[in-house]
Amino acid sequence: MAQPSPAAAQRNAFVPSLLAAIVLFLAPLLFGAGWTLFVLLxxxxxxxxxxxxxxxxxxxWWVPVFVAIAVVWNPVYPLPLSGPVWIAxxxxxxxxxxxxxxxIRARRS
Known part of the structure; x- marks a missing residue:
């Protein structure tokens, strides 16, 4: 029986991105419950x-985008953001x- 060939590329960033998206979609609820530090961190x-x-x-081209997100959501020196802009x-x-x-896909070596 022939073995299926492995995929030529892998998406290593998919699972961390999915986890972050879940936290961010739940962020308005978590902010109201006092979980602000958890969301930021x-x-x-x-x-x-x-x-x-x-x-x-x-x-x-993705690196500056995610570094900017890390800066805006950093818990060490939080930016004074609030209101509808922060919720959006x-x-x-x-x-x-x-x-x-x-x-974001990397070639499988």
């Missing part, structure tokens, strides 16, 4: 992980994570 760490996978895949930024960043996770 999780989003910043996962953005840096996805940026690293973009570097490994040589998708350089959560799902926008979630969609960016989903698109990036689906498009």
């Amino acid at each position: 999780t989003t910043a760490i996962l953005a840096l992980i996805v940026a690293w996978f973009a570097v490994q895949a040589r998708h350089w 930024a959560q799902p926008v960043a979630a969609v960016v994570f989903l698109v990036g996770g689906a498009l």
Whole structure:
């Protein structure tokens, strides 16, 4: 019996992107329950992980996008963002994570 050939590319950034998108879609509920630090920390760490996978895949155009997300959502020096702009930024960043996770592919070696 013939073995199926392995895929030529792999999407390493997909799972961290999916986790970040889930957290960001739930962020309005989590902010109201006092989980602000969790949302900020999780989003910043996962953005840096996805940026690293973009570097490994040589998708350089995604790196500044995810570094910017890590800076905006960083819990160490939080930016003074609030109101409707901050609430709207959560799902926008979630969609960016989903698109990036689906498009960042590395060749399997």
